[in-house]
Amino acid sequence: MAVLSRHRTFRFRCYPTPEQEDNLVRTLGCVRLVYNKGLESRHKAWFRRRERINYAQTSALLTKWKHRQDLAFLNDVSSVPLQQSLRHLQKAFVNFWEKRASYPVFKKKRLTGAAEYTKSAFTWTNGELKLAKHTAPLEVRWSRRLPKGSEPSTVTVSRDRAGRWFVSMLVEQDIPTLPERRESVGVDAGLTSLFTLSTGETITNPRHERRDRERIRKLRRDLSRKQAGSSNRRKAGLRLARAHARVADRRHDILHKLTTRLVRENQVICVEDLGVRGMLGNGRLARAIADAAWAAFRAQLEYKAEWYGRTLIAVDRFLPSSKTCSACGTLKEDMPLRQRVFTCPERECGHTEDRDVNAAKNILAAGLAVAACGDGVRPKRA
Numbered sequence: 121m122a123v124l125s126r127h128r129t130f131r132f133r134c135y136p137t138p139e140q141e142d143n144l145v146r147t148l149g150c151v152r153l154v155y156n157k158g159l160e161s162r163h164k165a166w167f168r169r170r171e172r173i174n175y176a177q178t179s180a181l182l183t184k185w186k187h188r189q190d191l192a193f194l195n196d197v198s199s200v201p202l203q204q205s206l207r208h209l210q211k212a213f214v215n216f217w218e219k220r221a222s223y224p225v226f227k228k229k230r231l232t233g234a235a236e237y238t239k240s241a242f243t244w245t246n247g248e249l250k251l252a253k254h255t256a257p258l259e260v261r262w263s264r265r266l267p268k269g270s271e272p273s274t275v276t277v278s279r280d281r282a283g284r285w286f287v288s289m290l291v292e293q294d295i296p297t298l299p300e301r302r303e304s305v306g307v308d309a310g311l312t313s314l315f316t317l318s319t320g321e322t323i324t325n326p327r328h329e330r331r332d333r334e335r336i337r338k339l340r341r342d343l344s345r346k347q348a349g350s351s352n353r354r355k356a357g358l359r360l361a362r363a364h365a366r367v368a369d370r371r372h373d374i375l376h377k378l379t380t381r382l383v384r385e386n387q388v389i390c391v392e393d394l395g396v397r398g399m400l401g402n403g404r405l406a407r408a409i410a411d412a413a414w415a416a417f418r419a420q421l422e423y424k425a426e427w428y429g430r431t432l433i434a435v436d437r438f439l440p441s442s443k444t445c446s447a448c449g450t451l452k453e454d455m456p457l458r459q460r461v462f463t464c465p466e467r468e469c470g471h472t473e474d475r476d477v478n479a480a481k482n483i484l485a486a487g488l489a490v491a492a493c494g495d496g497v498r499p500k501r502a
Contacts, residue, residue: 122296122429123294123295124295124297125293125295126292126293127273127290127292127293128267128290128291128292129290130264130266130288130289130291131286131288131289132260132262132286133261133263133284133285133286134258134259134260134261134286143197143254144235144279144285146193146196146197147198147201147235148233149229150202151235152205152227152229152233154202154206155208156227157181158181158206158209159209159224159225161178178206179203182194182202182203182206196253197253198237198241198252200236200240201235201237204235204238208236209224212224230281231281231361232279233278233279234276234278236275237251237252237275237276239274242272244271244272247262251277260287267291267293271291272289272290272291273290273291274289275287276288280365281361282358282364283361284365295427295428297428297429298384298429298430303386304386304388304389304484304487304488305317305318305382305385305389305484306390306391306480306481306482306485306487307382307389307480307483308477308483309392309414310476311325311408312476313476314412315378316474318480318481325412326374327408329367329410329411330408332367335363336360336364336367339356339359340360342356342359343356343357371411371416372416375416375420379417380424382421383425383430384428386430388430388431388488388491389421389425389430389431389433390484390488391418391434391483391487392434392435392439392441392483393434393436393437394414394415396414418434431491433491435487436486439482441482441486442455442462442478443455444482445464445466445469445478446473446481448464448466448471450466452464455475459475460474461475462474462478
């Protein structure tokens, strides 16, 4: 059993005191301001003088900004998150130069935000976390334990749209690979059933957004009736954000439980390489597809399979898995969505099976072919 050392983030809910919250709110505002001023300086230097500014020069500018009378409030918060925001800006430009991302944009003034603290700006003793500029430890809801003997290298404090505070700790952990298994599974994504496995098991689609749709619609109407800039509008916005957060939390909880189970029980997992972004262009199904969160499911499977020594195979999205007989390989000419049972057109075969189970078996067969031959999977073409 191999043991790999990896960086892993543990996220916890935290409850700052009024004094701590005031400091954190000001820190988030200063982080946003420094990021925007750094971006503005780099933007003007290039487009006016064709001069490229790096992190070291923006860090020197930060020192000058702190000595300005109109920016003296930057000294009231920890300097580490401000420096980290400039490092994040540098990374954003590197990603742009290497064509991994678009040109950096300015951060808007919102309720959300994040501030990153390195080891010089926090203390971790006896399971208590104390940030710079704070007189007392931060109250954290420890929903799980950190790995034994590990200490966080960075701590990120963030706030979401619902006004909830979170603390994320980056630690280095030795993750042992799971014992090898013989089982393999194919997974077919759908809307009637969230996922169908090649074993015949179906995962019911919980439809989280549909369950709370009427409640969210009512909260949106309440928000639209409030006067812009008023305290009541801010409160109504928080109520709406909390309703959306409740839906998102339930969705991620189910996906994490399902992906962990698949990784633990199977050595090879085969899925479709779905073009979710393009599918969201379908106006009739976009809301249901977004609620299914297929992209999040795929992302979780990828990193968990890498952690625990499993093999994840994504077959071609154009593979006619629903129109191919999983018993003999015969390809049907047409298979409309309303037809939920697959019947093989070949008389000698006559195989009949649920449409999604048949597709999952074809995905598994195609994925195993990739594992055996090391080649891509493409649909049969004339």
